[in-house]
Amino acid sequence: MNINLKIWRQSSDKKDGKLHDYRLENVDPNISFLEMLDILNNKLVKEKKDPVAFDHDCREGICGSCGFMINGRPHGPQKATTVCQLHMRSFKDEDDILLEPFRAKSFGVIKDLSVDRKSFDRIISSSGFVSVDTGEAGEANYIPIEKNNADEAFLSAACIGCGACVAACKNSSAMLFTSAKVSHLALLPQGEKEQADRVNKMVATMDAEGFGACTNTGACSAECPKEISQTNIARLNREFVKAQLGSFIKKK
Amino acid sequence: MNNFKLNSNAPNGELHTKWEDYKKTLNKLTPEEANKYKVIIIGTGLAGASAAATLAEKGFNIHAFSYHESPRRAHSIAAQGGINAAKNYKQDGDSVMRLFYDTIKGGDFRSREDNVYRLAELSVNIIDQCVAQGVPFAREYGGLLDNRSFGGVQVSRTFYARGQTGQQLLLGAYSALSRQTNAGKVTFYPRHDMLDIVTVDGKAKGIVTRNLLNGKIESHSADVVILATGGYSNVYYLSTNAMASNVTANWRAHRKGALFANPSFTQIHPTCIPVKNDFQSKLTLMSESLRNDGRVWVPKKKNDTRKAVDIPEEERDYYLERIYPAFGNLVPRDVASRRAKEVCDNGQGVGNTGVAVYLDFKKAIKEKGEQFIKEKYGNLFDMYQNITDENPYKTPMKIYPAVHYTMGGLWVDYNLMTTIPGLFSIGESNFSDHGANRLGASALMQGLADGYFVAPHTIMDYLATENPDFSNKTDQKEFVAAVEETEKDIEDIMSIKGDLVVDEVHRELGKVVWDKVGMARDKKGLNHAIDSIPKIKEKFWKNVSIPGSDKDMNQELEKALRLKDFIELAELMAHDALDRNESCGAHFREEYQTPENEAERNDKDFKYVAAWGYNKNGKPSLFKEELKYKNVKLKTRSYK
Numbered sequence: 001m002n003i004n005l006k007i008w009r010q011s012s013d014k015k016d017g018k019l020h021d022y023r024l025e026n027v028d029p030n031i032s033f034l035e036m037l038d039i040l041n042n043k044l045v046k047e048k049k050d051p052v053a054f055d056h057d058c059r060e061g062i063c064g065s066c067g068f069m070i071n072g073r074p075h076g077p078q079k080a081t082t083v084c085q086l087h088m089r090s091f092k093d094e095d096d097i098l099l100e101p102f103r104a105k106s107f108g109v110i111k112d113l114s115v116d117r118k119s120f121d122r123i124i125s126s127s128g129f130v131s132v133d134t135g136e137a138g139e140a141n142y143i144p145i146e147k148n149n150a151d152e153a154f155l156s157a158a159c160i161g162c163g164a165c166v167a168a169c170k171n172s173s174a175m176l177f178t179s180a181k182v183s184h185l186a187l188l189p190q191g192e193k194e195q196a197d198r199v200n201k202m203v204a205t206m207d208a209e210g211f212g213a214c215t216n217t218g219a220c221s222a223e224c225p226k227e228i229s230q231t232n233i234a235r236l237n238r239e240f241v242k243a244q245l246g247s248f249i250k251k252k
Numbered sequence: 253m254n255n256f257k258l259n260s261n262a263p264n265g266e267l268h269t270k271w272e273d274y275k276k277t278l279n280k281l282t283p284e285e286a287n288k289y290k291v292i293i294i295g296t297g298l299a300g301a302s303a304a305a306t307l308a309e310k311g312f313n314i315h316a317f318s319y320h321e322s323p324r325r326a327h328s329i330a331a332q333g334g335i336n337a338a339k340n341y342k343q344d345g346d347s348v349m350r351l352f353y354d355t356i357k358g359g360d361f362r363s364r365e366d367n368v369y370r371l372a373e374l375s376v377n378i379i380d381q382c383v384a385q386g387v388p389f390a391r392e393y394g395g396l397l398d399n400r401s402f403g404g405v406q407v408s409r410t411f412y413a414r415g416q417t418g419q420q421l422l423l424g425a426y427s428a429l430s431r432q433t434n435a436g437k438v439t440f441y442p443r444h445d446m447l448d449i450v451t452v453d454g455k456a457k458g459i460v461t462r463n464l465l466n467g468k469i470e471s472h473s474a475d476v477v478i479l480a481t482g483g484y485s486n487v488y489y490l491s492t493n494a495m496a497s498n499v500t501a502n503w504r505a506h507r508k509g510a511l512f513a514n515p516s517f518t519q520i521h522p523t524c525i526p527v528k529n530d531f532q533s534k535l536t537l538m539s540e541s542l543r544n545d546g547r548v549w550v551p552k553k554k555n556d557t558r559k560a561v562d563i564p565e566e567e568r569d570y571y572l573e574r575i576y577p578a579f580g581n582l583v584p585r586d587v588a589s590r591r592a593k594e595v596c597d598n599g600q601g602v603g604n605t606g607v608a609v610y611l612d613f614k615k616a617i618k619e620k621g622e623q624f625i626k627e628k629y630g631n632l633f634d635m636y637q638n639i640t641d642e643n644p645y646k647t648p649m650k651i652y653p654a655v656h657y658t659m660g661g662l663w664v665d666y667n668l669m670t671t672i673p674g675l676f677s678i679g680e681s682n683f684s685d686h687g688a689n690r691l692g693a694s695a696l697m698q699g700l701a702d703g704y705f706v707a708p709h710t711i712m713d714y715l716a717t718e719n720p721d722f723s724n725k726t727d728q729k730e731f732v733a734a735v736e737e738t739e740k741d742i743e744d745i746m747s748i749k750g751d752l753v754v755d756e757v758h759r760e761l762g763k764v765v766w767d768k769v770g771m772a773r774d775k776k777g778l779n780h781a782i783d784s785i786p787k788i789k790e791k792f793w794k795n796v797s798i799p800g801s802d803k804d805m806n807q808e809l810e811k812a813l814r815l816k817d818f819i820e821l822a823e824l825m826a827h828d829a830l831d832r833n834e835s836c837g838a839h840f841r842e843e844y845q846t847p848e849n850e851a852e853r854n855d856k857d858f859k860y861v862a863a864w865g866y867n868k869n870g871k872p873s874l875f876k877e878e879l880k881y882k883n884v885k886l887k888t889r890s891y892k
């Protein structure tokens with residue numbers, strides 16, 4: 001198949017970027033999308049031109065490194081699929097394919113399709129953890145956890161931190177990402193104790209990082225490659241209200 | 253260095269009390285004292301993140317570096333199947349002793365008893381720690397932790413979180429690390445490539461890094477340096493490792509005097525999605541856990557072009573079940589891989605290329621139901637279908653072995669210290685516990701045992717004998733020289749301006765290493781590799797092309813800096829494999845096999861760890877650590 005690519009090129013966050021056209025011919029539909037970009041980059045290097053920068057590592061849909069907009073959608077057209085797991089068979093001969101970086105105030109462009117998502121780390125380090133030192137843990141099976149809760153916690157914990165939810169949201173909200181961590185820990189007895197403090201701090205950090213407000217459009221969940229559910233957001237909101245109430249009562 | 257004798261520094265005493273007794277003798281520092289020391293950790297995968305968090309909890313000031321943008325991106329995230337622990341929750345006769353023995357035997361009697369016993373012993377603490385952090389392991393309906401079985405053993409001791417165990421464990425370690433970042437004890441340097449080690453008076457005191465965003469070369473000083481930089485499977489170009497996994501940190505340490513142990517012990521994993529074309533950039537693993545319910549087979553007839561469904565039962569060869577009635581589809585990885593190669597070499601391979609075998613779930617689906625299979629392996633099945641466009645619920649998977657893990661690595665003693673004082677190596681980057689073959693679900697266990705429970709004690713002991721020095725020493729001559737050397741390397745590479753893309757050279761290297769130092773090796777092939785690798789090196793230094801500037805983000809330059817070290821490592825691997833005139837575990841020398849085509853070990857001459865020293869111009873020098881077995885009897889491995 002032949003394809004016409006339009007790719008956002010920007011040498012750094014300090015410079016302006018613009019779209020460039022590239023054409024690739026005889027692309028094997030069975031290669032992955034990133035392998036297609038490898039081919040383009042090899043060609044550019046051969047022509048002594050700067051290859052397109054993009055983040056990727058595992059190419060198995062789990063590390064969360066990859067991610068950019070394909071024809072206006074984070075990670076492209078296929079549901080529940082990261083860019084690295086997308087294959088060229090999802091496109092047609094002579095398709096126009098537009099590639100742009102995730103755009104959000106809190107994700108600066110580093111170069112071309114690569115963006116800075118360190119704000120996610122800061123949300124986690126504000127309190128996305130259980131406070132237990134190495135060696136302090138008791139026997140693992142002393143606290144049985146109902147299978148349903150454990151399974152649900154797992155589903156929330158499956159977030160790969162890719163940032164697609166933010167890119168999909170018109171307000172650039174990080175609510176899905178943050179609520180996935182809040183829910184994961186709220187659903188487990190180990191995480192329950194610190195829950196109020198956790199939710200307060202994580203929400204405050206999220207706001208301080210400049211992410212927008214959640215208006216419940218559901219775009220995040222629809223585009224999330226790991227299908228992180230919107231119920232996480234509802235749970236965060238409940239936990240947040242509980243926490244606010246708790247500190248209100250304490251103050252009184 | 254010639255008279256240098258390798259000593260494991262393992263304490264004397266009874267195997268099962270050794271570590272606990274030893275720990276009591278180690279020097280301790282109070283948090284106030286620890287606060288005076290600075291620790292550099294390269295790598296924040298499972299091993300690095302767990303060590304960083306634990307040392308920070310003890311009061312040390314941690315400077316952690318990674319080329320990733322976040323610790324959560326490390327290659328550990330991709331581990332699928334699970335983590336072993338001798339909890340014996342299933343009451344199936346498991347014990348620390350049994351895990352110890354399985355690991356020693358799985359490694360084909362080429363690992364150190366003391367280390368392996370300690371690993372088995374600590375395995376139980378790991379599970380406790382992870383559960384306390386909130387790692388959502390799979391559970392049974394009663395709420396207790398679930399287990400499954402993995403290759404090479406006959407008990408169920410593998411803890412798992414669907415097919416995403418590595419992800420959940422790494423997120424656990426990352427959360428512990430984040431907590432210490434929040435507490436101000438850890439400074440994380442993302443997108444920093446470590447390009448050299450700095451030694452002062454023979455001790456590791458710092459590193460040289462390149463900031464991947466702006467190309468800035470900097471040095472950093474500390475009281476101790478820990479490498480947790482993972483494995484080097486990507487020397488083969490195609491492997492199941494993440495794209496950026498590399499050997500640079502280890503290789504730079506090697507060039508500065510750290511011995512490299514058993515470099516040719518590389519694991520080929522039997523169940524991966526086969527190579528499909530020339531653009532293939534990496535290979536995808538289908539977790540070993542699939543062999544619990546999947547049956548491996550090929551057509552009995554050679555060059556059989558019928559579809560799998562059209563081949564009747566009696567014309568199928570379930571060769572693992574046939575050859576190994578006791579273990580069947582659950583033989584260890586090296587055995588399963590070699591047998592797959594054998595049937596394919598014999599013309600019984602399937603698929604377009606004939607280089608694949610079937611992994612069939614029909615029986616399991618029939619007996620246990622599709623829902624059960626979906627619960628257990630859903631994400632793996634989806635991944636398979638997504639990549640191959642075939643539905644594994646309907647037609648059997650096609651699989652073939654691929655490079656997956658490296659047992660070899662920096663030589664370390666019982667304290668996990670390399671031959672450079674003050675330089676420690678943990679996780680996959682060291683050679684320590686898996687001998688000539690690693691059992692499934694044991695790498696996560698080792699990475700976390702090293703990081704949470706071993707290194708923090710031994711490093712504290714080391715530091716207690718060092719005067720803390722918080723001053724910045726980067727203007728000392730050793731640091732300045734190391735920076736200059738790195739800058740010169742980069743300048744040299746940037747000025748080649750040839751016409752080969754880095755990947756082209758890497759692919760060529762990979763092919764030589766896979767063909768000659770891969771699943772089966774022989775003298776002729778190894779000599780061929782030793783002749784041809786220097787030519788690839790020359791090609792690299794004459795002909796590679798790096799566009800753009802080294803003062804910006806430059807992903808081609810990053811790859812080139814890694815490839816130059818892979819090329820040198822490849823040559824050492826060939827030397828190591830050639831020198832070991834025996835077959836053991838994953839190291840299979842065609843010349844040394846039993847009449848049943850099993851590995852033929854030679855304990856009389858090769859019961860040692862081969863630790864190699866670097867010589868700038870000339871052959872590497874070999875140092876041997878003789879392995880002593882006091883608690884297990886050396887046996888020929890049998891899985892029949």
Ligand SMILES: Cc1cc2nc3c(=O)[nH]c(=O)nc-3n(C[C@H](O)[C@H](O)[C@H](O)COP(=O)(O)OP(=O)(O)OC[C@H]3O[C@@H](n4cnc5c(N)ncnc54)[C@H](O)[C@@H]3O)c2cc1C
Nearest residue numbers: 295296297298299328333334446482679680693694695696
């Ligand atoms: C697909 C797959 C599935 C697996 N499944 C299992 C399983 O089910 N069970 C099991 O036990 N094992 C499994 N393994 C093996 C296991 O995942 C690894 O051995 C283990 O995770 C390695 O952890 P680590 O911390 O040593 O290294 P890694 O996780 O590889 O981390 C390396 C770290 O070092 C950093 N780094 C490296 N070099 C440099 C440098 N020069 N400068 C700066 N930073 C550097 C990286 O950024 C990263 O942070 C699997 C492996 C693969 C490939």
Ligand code: SF4
Nearest residue numbers: 159160162163165224
């Ligand atoms: S919630 Fe989904 S889209 Fe958002 S970071 Fe996590 S995995 Fe990515």
Ligand code: FES
Nearest residue numbers: 057059064066084
């Ligand atoms: S490259 Fe890791 S998720 Fe895509």
